[in-house]
Amino acid sequence: MMIALSKARNLNLRLLLFALITAVLVAVSANETSAQKLSGEVEIKTMTYNIYSARKMGIEAIAAVIRKVNPDVVSLQEVERNTDVNPMDFPKEIAALTGMKYYFFAHALTLKKGDYGNVILSKYPLLQTKSIHLGVADDGDDTRSFGYALLEKDGKQFYFATTHLGYKKDDATRLKQINEILKEIKNLKQPIILGADLNSRPNSQTMPALQKWFTLPCQISNCEWTVPTPKPTYTCDWLIYAPHQAFEVKDYAVQFWADKESDHYPVVGTFNLK
Structure with a gap:
């Protein structure tokens, strides 16, 4: 009898402890939410991902990565639409597979069959959209x-925003494209986050040129490498923002668990918009 009472008492203590821990976690979460509301800040979870045209494992695998991250908005690069590799309206299909029903295709190239470009996926309506073609040196x-x-x-x-800069070793095309991007956005009235494959090889002028306008979420020397999978050697996938004072970086990380679906790792950044 005493043994049974002791077991019951221990069970009740464990249940009480669990309830107390849960209450504390809920209170902390509520306090963080309240603090954000009081400060007027809004948390935005973003993602950028060069998907290699989903050549490795198909559109379902790419969609599964996005669903696991569960971002508010996504930039995808190397998207093929209605091609032999992806014989479907890829942006529309991946929007359906991820449950992110708002999407925008930024056309880059018309191919012999289908076309190629970048995509924005969003949980929230796209109030305005625009895309431009970037020049080549x-x-x-x-x-x-x-x-x-x-x-x-x-x-x-x-x-x-979304983009994928030129791939040549020399910086000439990338610098030309960056100048065109900065010219396009300089008069925008609202803050901006850019998710991109910048082909920013070590010691290139890509990032210094972009830093004339954008802020990086980490020091270049300390940023996690993103390409190639599964053994990355440098960083070329980025989420960068402007103006500096409009955002606070809450979290920023390469998703190293997604090492088979593409030749790039996805990058996730959570920002507080002030």
């Missing part, structure tokens, strides 16, 4: 695109 690189959308979350508006 005399180095035989491909035409690229820059696309952006105006979104609103919890009463706060911001722009989210």
Whole structure:
């Protein structure tokens, strides 16, 4: 009898402890939410992902990665639409598979069959969208695109953008494209986050040129490498923002668990929009 009472008492103590821990966690979460509301800040979870045209494991695998991250908004690079590799309206299909029903395709190239570019996926309506083609220097690189959308979350508006800069070793095309991007966005009235494959090889001028306008979420020397999978050697996938005072970086990390679905790792950044 005494043994049974002791077991019951221990069980009740464990249940009480569990209830207390749960209450504390709920209170902490509520306090963080209340603090955000009082400060007027809005949390935005963003993601950028070069998907290698979903050549490795298909569209379902890419969608599964996005669902696991559960971001508010996503930038995808190397998207093929209605091609032999992806014989479907890829942006529409991946929007359906991820439950992110708002999407925008930023066209870069028309192929022999289908086309190629970047995509924005969003949980929130795209209030405005625009894309431009980016120029090429005399180095035989491909035409690229820059696309952006105006979104609103919890009463706060911001722009989210996507691009994939030139791949040649020399910086000439990338610097030309960066100048065109900065010219395009300099008169925007709301803050902006850019998710991109910047092909920013070590010691290139790509990042210094972008830092004329954008802020990086980490020091270049300390940022986690993103390419290639499964053994990355440098960082070329980024989430960067402007103006500096509009955002606070809450969390920023490469998703190293997603090492088979593409030749790039996805990057996730959570920002507080002030």
